[in-house]
Amino acid sequence: MVSRRVFVKSGGLALVSFGLDPLFLARAAFASPAPGHAPSGPILVCLFQRGAVDGLNMIVPHGDRIYYEERPRIAVPATDVIDLDGYFGLHPSLAPLKPLWDDKTLAVIHAAGSPDSSRSHFDAQDYMETGTPGSKTTPDGWLNRYCQHDREHADTPFHAVAFGPELPRILAGSAPALAIDDLQAFGLRAAGAGARDKVTRAFEALYQGGSTGLVASSSQEGFEAVRMLSGIDPASYTPANGASYPAGKLGRSLKEIAQLIKADLGLRVAFADVTGWDTHVNQGASEGQLAARLTDFAGSLAAFMRDLGDRRGDVVLLTMSEFGRTIRENGSSGTDHGHATAMLVLGGAVNGGKVLGRWPGLDPAQRFEGRDVAVTTDFRDLFGEVLARHLGAANLPAVFPGFAPDQARFPGAIRA
Amino acid sequence: MKLFPLIGALALVARTAPAQGPATLTPRDSALHALNRLAYGPRPGEVERVAGMGVLNWIDAQLQPDRIPDPVLAAKERAFPLLRMSRQDLADAYTAAQRARRARLADSMSRTAASPADPDPAAMTPEVRQARRLAGELQEVAVVRAALSERQLEEVMVDFWTNHFNVSLTKGADRFLLPDYVEHVIRPHALGKFRDLLIATARSPAMMFYLDNWESVAPGSEPPRGGGRRGAGGKARPQGINENYARELLELHTLGVDGGYTQDDVINVARVLTGWGITPPRQGADFAYRDWAHDRGAKVVMGVPYPAGGGEDEGRSLLSWLASQHATMHHVSRQLCARFVADDPPDGCVDDAVAAWERSDGDIREILRAIFHGPDFWAPANLNNKVKTPLEFLVSAVRAVSADPDSTPRLAQVVARLGEPLYQHVAPDGYPERQDDWVTSGALLARMNAAVAIAAGRLPGVTVDLDSVVPPAPDPDTLLDRINARVLGGAMSAHTRSVIRDELADLRDPAARRSFAVGLALGGPDFQKQ
Numbered sequence: 044m045v046s047r048r049v050f051v052k053s054g055g056l057a058l059v060s061f062g063l064d065p066l067f068l069a070r071a072a073f074a075s076p077a078p079g080h081a082p083s084g085p086i087l088v089c090l091f092q093r094g095a096v097d098g099l100n101m102i103v104p105h106g107d108r109i110y111y112e113e114r115p116r117i118a119v120p121a122t123d124v125i126d127l128d129g130y131f132g133l134h135p136s137l138a139p140l141k142p143l144w145d146d147k148t149l150a151v152i153h154a155a156g157s158p159d160s161s162r163s164h165f166d167a168q169d170y171m172e173t174g175t176p177g178s179k180t181t182p183d184g185w186l187n188r189y190c191q192h193d194r195e196h197a198d199t200p201f202h203a204v205a206f207g208p209e210l211p212r213i214l215a216g217s218a219p220a221l222a223i224d225d226l227q228a229f230g231l232r233a234a235g236a237g238a239r240d241k242v243t244r245a246f247e248a249l250y251q252g253g254s255t256g257l258v259a260s261s262s263q264e265g266f267e268a269v270r271m272l273s274g275i276d277p278a279s280y281t282p283a284n285g286a287s288y289p290a291g292k293l294g295r296s297l298k299e300i301a302q303l304i305k306a307d308l309g310l311r312v313a314f315a316d317v318t319g320w321d322t323h324v325n326q327g328a329s330e331g332q333l334a335a336r337l338t339d340f341a342g343s344l345a346a347f348m349r350d351l352g353d354r355r356g357d358v359v360l361l362t363m364s365e366f367g368r369t370i371r372e373n374g375s376s377g378t379d380h381g382h383a384t385a386m387l388v389l390g391g392a393v394n395g396g397k398v399l400g401r402w403p404g405l406d407p408a409q410r411f412e413g414r415d416v417a418v419t420t421d422f423r424d425l426f427g428e429v430l431a432r433h434l435g436a437a438n439l440p441a442v443f444p445g446f447a448p449d450q451a452r453f454p455g456a457i458r459a
Numbered sequence: 460m461k462l463f464p465l466i467g468a469l470a471l472v473a474r475t476a477p478a479q480g481p482a483t484l485t486p487r488d489s490a491l492h493a494l495n496r497l498a499y500g501p502r503p504g505e506v507e508r509v510a511g512m513g514v515l516n517w518i519d520a521q522l523q524p525d526r527i528p529d530p531v532l533a534a535k536e537r538a539f540p541l542l543r544m545s546r547q548d549l550a551d552a553y554t555a556a557q558r559a560r561r562a563r564l565a566d567s568m569s570r571t572a573a574s575p576a577d578p579d580p581a582a583m584t585p586e587v588r589q590a591r592r593l594a595g596e597l598q599e600v601a602v603v604r605a606a607l608s609e610r611q612l613e614e615v616m617v618d619f620w621t622n623h624f625n626v627s628l629t630k631g632a633d634r635f636l637l638p639d640y641v642e643h644v645i646r647p648h649a650l651g652k653f654r655d656l657l658i659a660t661a662r663s664p665a666m667m668f669y670l671d672n673w674e675s676v677a678p679g680s681e682p683p684r685g686g687g688r689r690g691a692g693g694k695a696r697p698q699g700i701n702e703n704y705a706r707e708l709l710e711l712h713t714l715g716v717d718g719g720y721t722q723d724d725v726i727n728v729a730r731v732l733t734g735w736g737i738t739p740p741r742q743g744a745d746f747a748y749r750d751w752a753h754d755r756g757a758k759v760v761m762g763v764p765y766p767a768g769g770g771e772d773e774g775r776s777l778l779s780w781l782a783s784q785h786a787t788m789h790h791v792s793r794q795l796c797a798r799f800v801a802d803d804p805p806d807g808c809v810d811d812a813v814a815a816w817e818r819s820d821g822d823i824r825e826i827l828r829a830i831f832h833g834p835d836f837w838a839p840a841n842l843n844n845k846v847k848t849p850l851e852f853l854v855s856a857v858r859a860v861s862a863d864p865d866s867t868p869r870l871a872q873v874v875a876r877l878g879e880p881l882y883q884h885v886a887p888d889g890y891p892e893r894q895d896d897w898v899t900s901g902a903l904l905a906r907m908n909a910a911v912a913i914a915a916g917r918l919p920g921v922t923v924d925l926d927s928v929v930p931p932a933p934d935p936d937t938l939l940d941r942i943n944a945r946v947l948g949g950a951m952s953a954h955t956r957s958v959i960r961d962e963l964a965d966l967r968d969p970a971a972r973r974s975f976a977v978g979l980a981l982g983g984p985d986f987q988k989q
Contacts, residue, residue, distance in 0.1 A: 163671075165630045169885060179703070180710060180888060200900055209878050210899070212885065221901045222878075229901070232908050245962040245979055246907050253954040254984035257898045258846065262984075265900030324561060375561075 084196060085392070085434050086357050088300055088313045089186060089213065090293075091172075092340075092364040094320035095164060098384035098416065099370065100333055101137070102151050102398070106130035109405040113371040116328070117378070123329040127151075131398045135329050136337035139345035140389075147395035148348070148355065152425055152454050154383040154400050156366055156418040160411075162380035164321070167365035171422060172212035174443045183216025185442050186312055189430055190218035192438045199309030200268035206296035206315045214314055219264060226277040226299040230269040243269060275306040286350035289342040293317040297347040304354055311434070317343075320364065324375040348389060356391035359433045359457070361426070367416055370405055382415035386425060388456045392433050399454040420454050421446075428453035481837050486510035490517070491948045492842050495989035496799050497521050497831070498611030500855030503928050503945040518831050522824050524610035524650065532607045538866035539603075541596040546639045546664075547743050552589055553635035554741045559586035590635075594628055595868030597638050598881040599920075602871045603864045605854040616649040616823070617641065618850070619798055621882070622889030623791070624660040624712060626669040628882040632740050633669050637882055640665035653791065653821040654782035657712065661704075661778055664737045664744045670704035670887060673736040675729055677754035700754070705729035707887045713781040715790030724761050730754040731765055731773045788816040792826065794892070799830050801841050802893045808835035843950070843988040846894035849877035851989065852906055856913055856981045859946045860928050862921040869920030873909055878902050903987075910982030914974045929973060935963045938973060942980050955985050 100117065104110045105124040124132035125141055131153065133141060143149035159176035161167050170176040174185030183191075190203050203220035205211050214220040223229050231246065233239040243266065250262035280302045288294035296315035303310045319336045326333045344360065351358055367384030383403075389395075403409045403417040411417040427448035430436035439448040481489035490509035494501040497518060501509075509517045520527060536542055544552075563584050605614045621641060628634050644663045648656035660666050667673045674697040705728035710716050734753030738745050748771040757767040763780060765773050781787055792812035796804030808830055815829035816822075830836055847855060853874050857864065864870050871881060878897065884890050891897070912918040914925070929945055932938035939960060943951040959979050966972040980986060 163630075165627075165885065179707070179886060180716070182888070182891075208876055209880070215896075217895055219899060221899070223901065224876075230904060231911070233911070241962070242907075242911060242975075242978075245958065246982060248958045248962075249955060249979060249983040250903075253952055253958070254987075257894055258903070258984055258987060261898045261900045262903045263900075265904045268900055269904070 083307055083354075083357055084311070085359070086304055086310055086313070087429060087434055088297075088315070088358060088360040090344075090360060090362045091168075091211075091213070091314070091316040092320050092362060093164075093168060093316050093318045094364075095167075095366045095368060095380060096320040096364040096384055097322060097326065097333060097368040097378050098153065098364075099367070100326070100328070101134055101337065102127075102153055102385040103132050103134060104130060104402075104405065105132045107405055109370075113405070115372070116376045117326055117372045119328050128398055130402075134334065134337050136334045137341045139341045140387075143345070143348060143389060144396055148391060148393055149387065149389050150393050150395045150456055151385055151387055151398045152400045152420055152456060153385045153398055154403055154416055154418060155386045155420040155422055155425055155454075156383040158418060158421055160382070162366065162382075164365055164380075169212060171363060171365050174423060174426070175445060178445070181444075184211070184213035185426065186213045186314060187216030187218050187220060188442045189434070189436055190214075190220065190312065191216060192441045193218075193311070193434075193436070195435050195437070196311050197309055200264040200271065201303060201308040201310045203312045204300075204303065204310060204314070206299060206313070211314060211316065214312075219261065221268065223299070226272070226302065229272060271306075271308050275302070275308075277302055282346065282350040283352050284349050286346040288346040288350075289339050291339050291343070293339060294343040294346065297343050298350070301347055301350045304351065304358065322368070323373065323377040323379060326377045344387075344389060359388060359390035359392055359429055361429055362387040363422065363426075369414055370410065370416060371414070382411040383418040384416075386422070388425075388429065390433075392457050394455055394458045397455075399456060421452070424448060424452045425454055425456060428456055432457035432459075481514055483839070484837060484842075486514065487949055488842070489514045489837065491950060492837070493518060493831075494611075494948065495843075495855075496836075497615060499605050499615070499851060500858050500989065501948040502858045503861055506948045515832070519828075521610070521612035522650065522828060524613040527609050529609045532604060532609070535603055535607055535864075535866070536600070539596050539600050541593055541600065541638055542642070544593075544638070546636075546745070549593070549635045549638060550740045550742075550744050552586070552593065553632060553744075556584075556586040556590040557740075559584040563587075592868075593638070594634055594882075595871065596866075597628075597641070598871035598874075599864075599866065599868045601641070601881055602850070602854060602874060603866070605850065606857045606862075606864055612827075613646075613649055615798075616827075617646050619795070620645045620649055620656065622884070623794065624656075624666065625884055625887050625889035626663075626665045626882070627885050629885055630669055632744065633665055635740065636663075636665035636668060636744060639663075641882075648823075650824045650827070651822075653787075653816075653823055653826075654779055656823075657782050658775060658778045660712070661708070661732075661774065662735065662746045664746060666704070667735065667737050667746070668744075670707055671701045672704040672732055675699075675701035675704070675733050675735075676749075676752035677730070677733045677756075680733075680752050680754075682749070682751055700726065700729045700733060702726060702729045705732060708781070711888055713790070714784060714786040718784075718786040718790065720761055727758040727760045727765075728777065730756070730758050731760065731769075731777050734771065735774055782821055785813075788813045788821070792816060795826065796830060796835075797892045799827075800835050801844055805835045805838075808833045811835075845989050846898055846987055847989050848890065848892075848897055849879035849902070849906075850874050850881070852987065853877060853909060855989070856910060856986070857921060859948075859981060859986075860913060860923050860925065860977065862913060862918075862923045864921045867920055870918075871920075873918065873920065877905050877909065906987065907982035910980075910986070911978035914976075914978035914981060916974070925973060925977065929977065931969050931973065935960050935972070935976075938963075938976060942976055946977060947980055947985060950985055951980065952985050955980065955983050959983075 100119055103119050103124045105121045106129055111118045119134055123135045125138055126132040140149055157167060157170055157176045159170055172184045173181035175181040203214055205214045205222045207222060208224045210220055210222045231239055231243045233242050247266045288298045300313045322333050348355055363386055364384050366382055368378035368381040373379050400420040403419050409417060423443045423446050427439045431439055487506055487510050490506045493514050494505060608614045626633055626637060626640055628637055640663050644659045648659055676697050678699040702725050706725050709720050714720060734749050736747050736749050738747045753770055755768055758765040793809050795812060796808045800808050811829045811833045812826050815826045819825035879890060916923045929941045932941055939956055943949060959976050963972050963976060966975060
């Protein structure tokens with residue numbers, strides 16, 4: 044199979060100058076990517092909680108008296124926590140996720156994070172997206188590097204999609220990736236279907252014979268994507284199984300991801316992000332600021348899994364956040380920048396119903412720099428496991444340069 | 460006096476570029492090429508004007524921006540209050556926004572059911588709105604200047620150095636430090652000496668905050684009594700050195716990643732620069748040297764000793780030394796050639812630039828002159844071989860139809876939607892120059908939409924009067940002739956022409972026909988290249 048990323052990586056300008064269109068070859072190499080015909084297969088959805096979510100109030104160690112001692116004003120009372128295993132429990136706003144825990148399609152990895160000690164949102168998000176903690180000059184993101192080295196899956200314009208106005212760091216790089224702000228508006232805009240078809244046809248003709256190299260292949264991918272989307276009519280999508288997405292941006296992003304998955308357009312990796320987790324002041328306990336964000340978060344995730352129905356078996360959704368927050372509440376009834384946090388994995392392939400990873404405890408002697416939850420799962424071990432065991436990634440060292448992923452350190456998020 | 464640069468330039472042309480210079484191109488082609496590279500593309504009629512005055516004369520004039528009057532832009536700039544704000548005004552706005560944000564967050568307990576569509580409870584205070592407005596103005600003024608300035612090369616170089624010495628609006632106080640950085644650190648030195656530019660960026664509060672040097676202190680150092688326990692960001696007092704700036708200084712700003720330095724050199728550069736800091740934003744966020752934080756021990760950077768007991772001046776001599784290293788000349792010259800000649804520039808033009816750097820002690824004007832007069836700049840293989848960045852694409856489209864931008868941030872928002880939100884590149888390497896980083900299917904579709912919108916007069920933030928650019932034409936061939944000459948600077952390919960001509964067949968209304976054709980021309984493949 045020849046694809047553009049082979050082409051980009053191995054000096055395929057020669058290929059183009061011989062008149063071979065890599066997209067054409069890719070298309071010829073496997074089944075027609077018309078809607079409903081692209082091969083399905085494993086899909087990874089990454090969700091970034093930007094701003095550093097408070098892992099301790101999301102997945103609450105309600106069995107630990109230190110938690111209550113350190114957070115007299117913002118601890119979630121044990122009576123409100125939805126117990127998971129006697130020690131950890133869900134914040135009450137995460138109630139919509141409890142059925143997923145019960146049917147073992149939700150696992151929690153607690154005390155996960157970066158080996159780098161930075162408490163800067165800016166640096167830590169960058170490290171988590173490039174997959175190279177401590178190095179600021181990595182040019183591409185780890186999800187893009189996965190795509191660069193993915194030899195296992197067919198290449199379509201929808202192989203890698205980020206929901207937002209521009210490509211995030213995590214998908215930046217030489218493998219093609221789409222940034223879609225609004226699925227319904229993707230493509231050329233014009234008043235009415237006739238005018239839209241005309242302007243699309245005209246531009247396609249302009250680019251088909253009038254461009255070479257990357258501009259030619261990328262524009263063809265774009266027109267191909269537009270054609271594929273026009274077959275599925277995103278405007279008239281109705282979620283399945285009575286799923287109801289919350290009205291915010293996250294709900295919309297996940298709904299559009301579900302549409303793409305069900306349309307069988309060849310989606311392999313998707314990315315969305317959600318903000319509002321930087322709770323320095325009055326973050327609240329069972330109710331309040333963080334609770335409101337968690338309500339939107341859990342409602343969106345639960346609707347997504349419900350909407351997917353049978354396709355849950357193909358999909359793993361992985362949440363991440365740049366770091367966690369201080370164990371002790373601060374003087375403003377909030378929390379400051381900490382170290383480890385909790386990450387979630389959802390989906391049919393997930394080794395669910397468990398809190399995974401080694402829990403370091405809240406005891407002052409076990410803390411990172413004397414104040415924060417220590418990181419016991421390097422985020423690369425978790426991400427690497429999901430890539431290897433769910434997507435079948437064969438070359439993890441290329442995805443996480445400078446890091447030697449070791450199966451023995453995988454937290455066990457994916458069922459063997 | 461005024462004649463000297465011109466004479467010098469002519470002598471240089473005679474020496475380096477005669478045979479393969481623009482002489483092998485038609486005057487129109489060489490004018491279009493120069494306008495594509497030294498400027499943000501031609502405005503209607505400009506190719507003829509530059510060809511008429513002689514392209515080398517135009518280039519020499521662009522290298523002396525102070526002598527180019529710019530009344531239209533000057534009038535436009537009055538619509539941007541940001542340009543009249545001092546650093547103290549900006550610092551005050553920052554502290555007010557910070558205070559308002561905290562107060563609003565504290566108040567948010569009572570409004571727990573915040574609508575998920577508006578997740579940030581701090582979003583809408585007047586102070587925060589003002590902060591956003593200022594960021595929007597900063598971005599818009601960059602687009603407006605790129606579009607309207609007569610001093611096009613100066614604007615191109617401000618953009619180049621802003622990327623080379625990248626600072627991101629997304630990092631806290633930098634939102635308020637950036638206007639001063641662009642205006643008073645980058646712009647005055649854009650065509651000056653590289654050494655002065657380097658030192659100015661190193662001492663700028665924007666860079667100091669962005670790459671954390673203000674937090675870098677000698678291990679074990681303590682501020683004097685009453686010096687406060689909290690730093691400029693309201694965080695706990697920093698402990699020890701922070702290598703962030705030192706590393707990027709060597710890797711990105713000067714020597715380049717293969718510049719021959721080691722991790723020990725990075726640490727010692729950081730030690731040399733300890734004590735270079737800033738006052739807190741509420742006190743103006745000025746450069747401040749704090750002697751107590753300076754590492755007074757002996758250091759060696761790449762073999763150069765810095766004896767024990769040195770102070771603030773160590774940093775200056777280090778930066779001067781870095782600015783004159785061959786690795787720096789080569790690294791920066793290569794980036795300049797990537798901008799002006801080709802994504803992968805030929806060695807010849809890089810060597811010419813380095814030679815000019817050595818001759819002129821790092822005078823950016825002379826380095827550029829050498830590039831523009833070198834054979835590689837004019838080689839046919841290097842014409843139309845670079846894909847425009849989103850900023851270059853949009854601004855060149857605005858110029859191509861003489862669109863008039865307003866002072867709202869809407870045009871800058873279009874640039875952002877095309878993939879290049881100005882001053883928001885998070886990583887210190889700045890926006891990339893290579894086509895691989897800009898050409899994606901979604902980005903190309905977005906450019907087509909923007910082109911159609913501007914031709915139809917529907918692009919937010921600009922007004923377009925197509926009548927003055929492409930007068931109504933009686934038939935498609937005349938229309939296409941006019942669009943080619945007036946909008947595309949004569950660069951329309953035969954393929955583009957025949958496709959557009961076919962598409963016009965079923966359009967009867969002359970105005971619809973014209974705007975459709977202009978939209979296709981600007982959104983088509985010819986106009987993506989420069």
